[in-house]
Amino acid sequence: MKIILLSFKPEWFKKIKNRSKIYEYRRNFANEEVMA
Numbered sequence: 001m002k003i004i005l006l007s008f009k010p011e012w013f014k015k016i017k018n019r020s021k022i023y024e025y026r027r028n029f030a031n032e033e034v035m036a
Contacts (some may be wrong), residue, residue: 005036008024
């Protein structure tokens, strides 16, 4: 399993932190299982 670091814009980070945003969709996908 790979471990990756995700970066967020400040506006999205605030929404994730206060739980109004649950999912983060990305354009690129790994071919194996990852932990973010």
